Amino acid sequence: MAKKLNMKERYTSKLYDLWAAFYDGTFGKLVHSRQQLALKQIRPKDGELVLDIGVGTGMTLPHYPENCTVVGMDLSGGMLEKAADKIDEKSLDHCNLVQGDAMFPPFAPQSFDHVIITHTISVVSEPAKLLKWAETLVKPTGRIVILNHFQSANKFIGWWEHVLNPFFLKIGWRSDLPLEECLEGSDLHTLYHFKISQFDFWQIVVLSPTNKVEKDEVVIPQKAKLKSAASLDSTFGMPATN
Ligand SMILES: C[S@@+](CC[C@H](N)C(=O)[O-])C[C@H]1O[C@@H](n2cnc3c(N)ncnc32)[C@H](O)[C@@H]1O
Numbered sequence: 101m102a103k104k105l106n107m108k109e110r111y112t113s114k115l116y117d118l119w120a121a122f123y124d125g126t127f128g129k130l131v132h133s134r135q136q137l138a139l140k141q142i143r144p145k146d147g148e149l150v151l152d153i154g155v156g157t158g159m160t161l162p163h164y165p166e167n168c169t170v171v172g173m174d175l176s177g178g179m180l181e182k183a184a185d186k187i188d189e190k191s192l193d194h195c196n197l198v199q200g201d202a203m204f205p206p207f208a209p210q211s212f213d214h215v216i217i218t219h220t221i222s223v224v225s226e227p228a229k230l231l232k233w234a235e236t237l238v239k240p241t242g243r244i245v246i247l248n249h250f251q252s253a254n255k256f257i258g259w260w261e262h263v264l265n266p267f268f269l270k271i272g273w274r275s276d277l278p279l280e281e282c283l284e285g286s287d288l289h290t291l292y293h294f295k296i297s298q299f300d301f302w303q304i305v306v307l308s309p310t311n312k313v314e315k316d317e318v319v320i321p322q323k324a325k326l327k328s329a330a331s332l333d334s335t336f337g338m339p340a341t342n
Contacts, residue, residue, distance in 0.1 A: 108225035109175060109201055115272050116156070117178030123157050124182070127219075131247075134302050135160050135218050138247040140319040141306050144168035148213035151237060153202050153230070154220025158183025161195045170195045171212075173202065202230050209236050218247040222274040227282045235288050235309065244288065244307040250279040279305065294324045 105113065116123075139160060144150055148168045152160055155172030156179045164170045172195060174180050180197050187195050200206050202224055215234045221227045234244045252258045261275045268275040283290070289311035295303050304320075306313075320326055 105175070105201055106203070106225060109203060112223060112272070113175040113177075116174075116176035119272060120157060120176065120178035120182050123179070124159060128157065128159050131219060131302065132159060134247055134296065134304070136163050137296065137319070137321070138216065138218055138245050138304050139163050141245045141304065141317075142214040142216070142243045143317070144214060149211065150214045150216060151207070151212040151234075152216045152218075153205075153234065154217060154223065155180075155183055155197070156219075158186040158195070158197075160216065160218060161186055161192050162190050164192075164195065166194050168194065168213075171198060172196070173198045173200045173205065175199070175201055202233065205233055205237065207237055210239050212237050212242065213239055214242045215244045216247075217244070219249075219273070221246055221248050221282055222250075222277040223272060227277060228284045228286070231282050231286050231288070231307075235286055238309065240309045241312075242308065243291075246282070246305040246307070247302060248277075248305075249273075249275065249301050250282075250303055251276050279303070292318060292326055294320050294326045296321055296324050 142150065144165060144167060146167045150164065150168050150170045152170055152172040155161070155174050158172060161170065161172060161183060172183055174183070174197075177199060180199055183197055186192065187197070198206070202220070203226060215238050217230070217234065221230055224230045231244070238244055251261050265274060265276040288307040288309060291306045291308055291311070291313045293303055293305040318326070
């Protein structure tokens, strides 16, 4: 890593080195099916390049189709070692790893066809900066897919998420991050976002520099609550819900 890490990223790197040993068996178990669903929101064409920011132990890697090339980037050497083990064990020759800081990613603008960010936007020091980078790195027709917990709009739940935030910060992420804060200063279009059920903690958000989305691109479970951007209502044939 060329650039010196700031204090928050240095703490995060050490913390996730510790998490690495038991991540897959704990938090990873909880979120694995959602990670797979997040990846289904991109359908890479042959030869396309996908950036997975904060790839961690590489739980997403076995679920990328072999027709694309994946670059998994992470701060933590410990997490990346686990990801490298998966690549070796499962012969994932289309997956590559880079140790780097998402606050200063070592890639040229528009290098990637799609960008995936799972459970990482609430971990970095500046969520809006991460998204701005994703916007810079993705091609104009690409997708940026975020899977994360965002602070609830419900006042009571949102208050608890705020109160519990110091505890969650100690174990590695923010519990009080609103989606709106991530989108500050971004020119991306929110194509759609959904939870697998109304009371799920996690949300999948699909963004793009373009506001064009075909109905058959959207892969969501039947009971999921889809929210579309107002500009896409005619595509989905449904009233705006956000
Ligand atoms: C909660 S884990 C998520 C891992 C994986 N994406 C998943 O869904 O299982 C968050 C990951 O983000 C990484 N991370 C945090 N801040 C980062 C930064 N500034 N640059 C790169 N990776 C970062 C951590 O090292 C950790 O592996």
